[in-house]
Amino acid sequence: SGDVNSRPTVSIREGLLNAGFRITTSDWLDRYQKKYGDARIAWRDGIFEKAQKDGGGDYAVAMTYFATPFHVPEGDLPDTAVDEKKEADVALYVLARTAGEGADRFNKEGDYQLTETEKNSLKQLSKHYQHVVLILNTGGLVDLHIADEIENLDAILYIHQPGMEAGNAVADVLTGKVNPSGKLTDSWAMNYEDYPNAENFSHNNNDVDHEVYAEDLYVGYRYFDTYGVPVRYGFGFGLSYTGFEVRTLGLKHYHLGTEDPEIGVTVRVRNTGGVSGREVAQVYASCPQGEEGGELRRLVGYAKTRLLAPGDEQEIEIRFPLYALASFSEEKSSYILKAGEYVLQIGNALERAETAGEIRVTDELCFYEVEHICQPQQEIPRFTPEGEVKKKLEERRDVWIREAMECGIEIILHDGDIRAHKVAYETDDPGFSEEARAFVDKLSQEQLIKLATGFVPEKREASCLGDTGNIVPGAAAQTSSCAKEEGLSEIALADGPAGLRLCRKYGAQN
Known part of the structure; x- marks a missing residue:
């Protein structure tokens, strides 16, 4: 999902300013920042509201959270971008998406497809600026037919999951301080329908109870290459400022x-x-x-x-x-x-x-x-x-x-x-010590279930990820304390590749 907590982050705007760029649309960016903040609050409140309708409880909040990715609000093309065109000859357009988790992509505007506002903004910029650079700050793929319609779209920079130093990294690549050498780990299809099995996604075939992924091993580049389906940008592709x-x-x-x-x-x-x-x-x-x-x-x-x-x-x-x-x-x-x-x-x-x-x-x-x-x-x-x-x-x-x-x-x-x-699959693990087996045998079925599923709080105090940690406040998850009296302490867990992922703010009540 890429939803990661970190205390300091460098936005693209900050990174450009750090590198000495002069931004002519700062007032508009300030207004958009407020719009973005309001949208985040509305998204959070919507999750809690929907979870309540689905029965409430932490599980409902978690499932709603995973199934409801945040949609970055659109930003209309600011008048200053046109009025101040004489002050700059390069327009940087950042297109953002949050991919979500545990769901297939929708073939609709604001998800896989660009919105009309996004497409119109790019077309307007191309008329008033000599050079247009599209920066894709997305967690997943998007349709890029718009690239065929803009002659002066000079570059597309894909900053997939860029991290806390994102802005400085983007500025380094744009200025040539760093020569990009990244390669795509996905195949960018010409059309949504070109992806294998897309027609059978639950929201496309209206069967929300069963999902059959029939691709077998023909996933990603293995499908496009084997079946001879043309792609816009292929697996392993990535441009550089030089040749090899x-x-x-x-x-x-x-x-x-x-x-x-x-x-x-x-x-x-x-x-x-x-x-x-x-x-x-x-x-x-x-x-x-x-x-x-x-x-x-x-x-x-x-x-x-x-x-x-x-x-x-x-x-x-x-x-x-x-x-x-x-x-x-x-x-x-x-x-x-x-x-x-x-x-x-x-x-x-x-x-x-x-x-x-x-x-x-x-x-x-x-x-x-x-x-x-x-x-x-x-x-x-x-x-x-x-x-x-x-x-x-x-x-x-x-x-x-x-x-x-x-x-x-x-x-x-x-x-x-x-x-x-x-390879023989043994039912009894020889590495499972007699001491561990004796300890497990004296636990109740309820305790065993809790040990297998982890700690889930009875009451929600903050977000669904973060209030599941109390020995390390704000941690994404921890094991259950159900067997503490038997001598088994709980431990905090890292959130996979997201690391510790501690919440920056954490509330608690006695």
């Missing part, structure tokens, strides 16, 4: 016959532009399809260079576990390396990856033999490339296999190069 050349030098294998075999790809990255920068070399593998099929390509490894001056170069070995090439066979209940050609492609984005060599597996090899412990209770429809899609997929692989043979860079794996493992 990535060349493959060789392949090596490590630790064959052991539990952790690896493949090493050595590449040389050279800065071909006129500005110092860093590049991310990415390794993709096109694996044999077999009877069960599979994605056309998968990311198996990557590495970022040091800062390279113009003309400078660096050799990097990108290592990845051989297991990254494995596929799961439901029929055999095993993770296997299918027999056939594994074409390796190297580049600075999926769409720019070029064939560099291959790994040839002479016989099917098994990594792990497991057990079916969570078998589906009903038939689940799943995406499977068929017909013309499968034909084109096979044609592309045939071309790549020929290219790999021409490269002359290959590794051949035989039976015995991988040590197979049988």
Whole structure:
């Protein structure tokens, strides 16, 4: 969700001022700041009101909170942006979204789609300013058809989850103090409908009781690449103020016959532009399809260079576990390396990856033999490339296999190069000490439930995240104190990647 608490934060406005920019629309920004604050209060009150209608209690508040992302209020184009156009020739337009948590995206204005106000504002700015820069401060993807309509939209800067120093970081990139080297971890589709399974989201097919995600492994770039669906910005893509050349030098294998075999790809990255920068070399593998099929390509490894001056170069070995090439066979209940050609492609984005060599597996090899412990209770429809899609997929692989043979860079794996493992799921954990088992056995069922679910306050004093901590006030969560008399103290927990996430303000009553 990206909803994180931190005491000091640097806004984009503050960061620009720190860097010496002169902002000509400060009065309008002040008015908008008040509008934003009022919207946050209304959003908070709306959550409590809806939770009360749903039965009240902390659980209702939490569920409503997760399902009700804050919608950043629109800001009309200020008159001063037009009146003061002579004082500036660059317009920075920040478009913000809060993605929410635990729900699929809606194909509507203010969510995935831009609002009419947002689109009109960008069009107006393009008429009055020589350069327009769109800054996307969003937790998720948005429709960007507007980029096709504005000729002087010179740059799009994606500052996804930028952190507490966001403003300073944005200013550094805009001024060129820092050369951006980030890469997309999502595929930006041309249209909402292009995303796999979008038509089956509950709010699109009106079935709010059941949700079947039929994509199987064809999620994100694995879908777009395999099915040949064009995207606006592909996986691994990201521009820089300079250019790079990535060349493959060789392949090596490590630790064959052991539990952790690896493949090493050595590449040389050279800065071909006129500005110092860093590049991310990415390794993709096109694996044999077999009877069960599979994605056309998968990311198996990557590495970022040091800062390279113009003309400078660096050799990097990108290592990845051989297991990254494995596929799961439901029929055999095993993770296997299918027999056939594994074409390796190297580049600075999926769409720019070029064939560099291959790994040839002479016989099917098994990594792990497991057990079916969570078998589906009903038939689940799943995406499977068929017909013309499968034909084109096979044609592309045939071309790549020929290219790999021409490269002359290959590794051949035989039976015995991988040590197979049988994974047994034991009901009794040998690591569970007798002392711990004796302690658990004397607790009531209610205590066990509370220990498994954590501490939930009986009364809400603040927000639904933050009032769940009393040993560390404002913490996102803590374990239950239900077994304190038995000698088990509660502990405060970090909120995953959000860290401690302590509330800046916290109220308590005796």
